[in-house]
Amino acid sequence: MTILAIDLGGTQFKSGLVSDTFELEKAFEARPAAHDIETCQEILKELISPHLDEIEGIAISCPGTVDPETGTVYKGGMLRYLDGFSFKVFLEDLYQKPVAVINDGKAAVLAELASGHLKGVQNGLAMIVGTGLGGGLIINGQLYQGSHFQAGELTFSLPQGKRDPLTGSDLAGAQLSAVNLISTCAKALHLADEQDGRAVFEAIKAEDERVYPIFQTYCRSFAIQINNCQSLLDVEKVVIGGGISSQDILIEEINRQLDQLEEEETWVFQVIKRPEVKACFYHNAANLIGATYFLEQRIAIDRK
Incomplete structure (x- = not known):
């Protein structure tokens, strides 16, 4: 077929x-x-x-x-x-x-369940970064859609503080948008093309001081979002997808930020078991x- x-x-x-x-x-x-x-x-x-x-x-x-x-x-x-x-x-x-x-x-989460990094996993979460932040949930080995088919809509997670009600610029989907990350870094590098992801990640891998702190802040926000999801869902594994997930440095830095969170908030991680975090198999x-x-x-x- x-x-x-x-x-x-x-x-x-x-x-x-x-x-x-x-x-x-x-x-x-x-x-x-x-x-x-x-x-x-x-x-x-x-x-x-x-x-x-x-x-x-x-x-x-x-x-x-x-x-x-x-x-x-x-x-x-x-x-x-x-x-x-x-x-x-x-x-x-x-x-x-x-x-x-x-x-x-x-x-995306079904692809990973079918023959990717969530195959055989009973409870898993896919976080897909692109223009916003998509997601998918596997609960008890099955896709969980939710009562209104909206489970996994991570883009719409609200911040703890105030946000602009018109732009929603503090929503998780804006904070963790791969498009926004690349655009922000491209501006800092004065690139002609603000969506030149290849050039941006070359600078990030070189730890260019103009963009590496931006990237670290992005990954810190990602690590916090993973921890917040884990406190609700208690999954075995989190897989990260979207175009930038093919960049090994992204997963490495997110895990470093999780390490740092674990050091800072020891009591949280004594209760909430940290999930395995890796890139989606299928990108x-x-x-x-x-x-x-x-x-x-x-x-x-x-x-x-």
Whole structure:
């Protein structure tokens, strides 16, 4: 069974062909994200139409709250125009092939459960950094969606202090946004391209004093968020995904910051067991793999 998986992100739309053993057989060139529903629909048609003869279904990963039964997206996260749109209705009417839709953070955690670093784990958390901070939960070996399909929406964690009610700039999604980190560091380095992640991480690895303290502060916030999640969830393992998770220094520094927190707040860590923290196995392909896994689950249920 070959599935066409599509990941709709805040900055890029990615797609690829995924096998029934959850291997990315072919990745296609990413497209810039659409800014309205009409353009989004046209891009979907362009991505899907050439592969109709070789695929058995279409798997969609996207931001927002997703009702898995109807395939309808609510709010839409960074893609607000998706609010109220049903990918399942739209695409099944067009192509008469099974379609499943899942939130991007939940897709990532399913990829890790299927054949990544959460395989065999009973309780685990995926934290996915990109434009914001997505997440997904595995509880008792199963994806936990929550009462309103919103479990794992880490972007919307509120700070303890005051925040700007208009921008929400102190939300966890802003503090831990990979896009914001790279942009802030690029400005400090006076780079022409404020999204030049490669140059930013070269400077971070060199411990450039213009950006390394920014990076350390970012990882400190990440470590605190992990500890706060652990106090509620008590998971075995936390995996971190998104483009920057492929940078070994990110996981290393987050673990260093956890070490420092443990020294500073010994009494907390005497009660709250620290989880293992590592990068997602799939990095950027996680959402494509996880959406495919979810579609295969839905197909299996429908056949019973």
